[in-house]
Amino acid sequence: QSVLAQPPSVSGAPGQRVTISCTGSSSNIGARYDVHWYQQLPGTAPKLLIYGNSNRPSGVPDRFSGSKSGTSASLAITGLQAEDEADYYCQSYDSSLSGYVFGTGTKVTVL
Amino acid sequence: QVQLVESGGGLVKPGGSLRLSCAASGFTFSDYYMSWIRQAPGKGLEWVSYISSSGSTIYYADSVKGRFTISRDNAKNSLYLQMNSLRAEDTAVYYCARVGKMPTIGYYFDYWGQGTLVTVSS
Numbered sequence: 001q002s003v004l005a006q007p008p009s010v011s012g013a014p015g016q017r018v019t020i021s022c023t024g025s026s027s028n029i030g031a032r033y034d035v036h037w038y039q040q041l042p043g044t045a046p047k048l049l050i051y052g053n054s055n056r057p058s059g060v061p062d063r064f065s066g067s068k069s070g071t072s073a074s075l076a077i078t079g080l081q082a083e084d085e086a087d088y089y090c091q092s093y094d095s096s097l098s099g100y101v102f103g104t105g106t107k108v109t110v111l
Numbered sequence: 112q113v114q115l116v117e118s119g120g121g122l123v124k125p126g127g128s129l130r131l132s133c134a135a136s137g138f139t140f141s142d143y144y145m146s147w148i149r150q151a152p153g154k155g156l157e158w159v160s161y162i163s164s165s166g167s168t169i170y171y172a173d174s175v176k177g178r179f180t181i182s183r184d185n186a187k188n189s190l191y192l193q194m195n196s197l198r199a200e201d202t203a204v205y206y207c208a209r210v211g212k213m214p215t216i217g218y219y220f221d222y223w224g225q226g227t228l229v230t231v232s233s
Contacts, residue, residue: 002155036219038156045206045223046156052215089156093217099172100146100158100218 003028004090004103011109012080020106022073022090028101030071033093037066037075040087049088050075077108085110113137113222115207120227127197127231133190133207133224141165141185144210146220147192149203149229157203160192161210161218175201197231204228 005023012018022035029035037050048057050066053073063084065076073092077084090103119131133145146161160171160181169181180193190207204226211221 033217034215034219036215038220045225046220047223048211048219048221051211051213051219051221055213057221091156091158091219097173099170100161102156102158105155 002104003094003097003101004092006088006090006103006106008104009107009109011111013111014080014082016080017076017078018080018108019077020075020088020090020108022075022103024071024073024092024094026071027096028071028092028094029068029073031095033095035066035068035073036091037064038089038091040089042086046089080108080110082110084108113209115209115222115224117205117207117224117227120205120229122230122232123197124233125198125231128193128195129197129229131192131194131205131207131227131229135188135190135207135209138209140183140188143212144218145183145190146208146210146218147181147190148206148208148220148223149201150206150226151200151203154203159205162190194229197229199231202229202231 038046039049040046053068054066094101114136116134147159178196182191206226207224208220209222211219
């Protein structure tokens with residue numbers, strides 16, 4: 001049971017900008033715990049995309065950006081490319097569950 | 112480069128046991144917390160457990176507490192997950208992941224293995 005809600009799918013044409021929301025509550029994102037984002041290409045393991053709300057690991061294109069406000073966070077992909085077709089997951093910590101939680105996942109489709 | 116290679120998955124009957132292993136290379140294993148994360152077929156990600164660098168601190172998700180045991184052998188650069196009393200709902204790909212070290216409020220997972228499939232079925 002995921003406590004972080006994401007839209008099931010988003011889509012956009014090549015070159016467009018898309019955003020993915022991650023909605024939590026006062027026991028996770030709203031409790032100041034950081035949000036992290038992962039990209040899972042079809043048939044592969046997840047890969048870290050954003051850590052600490054808005055930081056990109058080396059090698060991640062600056063087309064990917066993250067932000068956090070209140071009980072929600074967002075991932076933005078600008079200049080959408082065909083290779084960005086994947087599932088995206090947010091992740092944080094939940095103090096009520098005393099454990100790490102992932103979002104429900106969002107499938108990005110490039111039209 | 113960082114490599115995490117899981118092994119030990121397979122088909123097991125309900126109530127059975129299985130031990131997963133994760134061989135780490137390309138970094139100083141004993142310096143890092145490690146974690147297990149699973150993904151049921153066609154479903155999302157679920158955190159299972161983590162263990163501190165020395166093994167002295169361990170946490171489990173409620174769904175596996177009392178049935179799964181995480182451990183590590185720093186001399187062998189290896190992480191383990193002993194799974195007992197397995198249920199159909201434990202069927203998933205199990206990923207070994209390294210816990211990142213950048214200063215954040217709450218951990219994140221910066222490298223993942225390719226995963227090993229565990230199927231619990233009679």
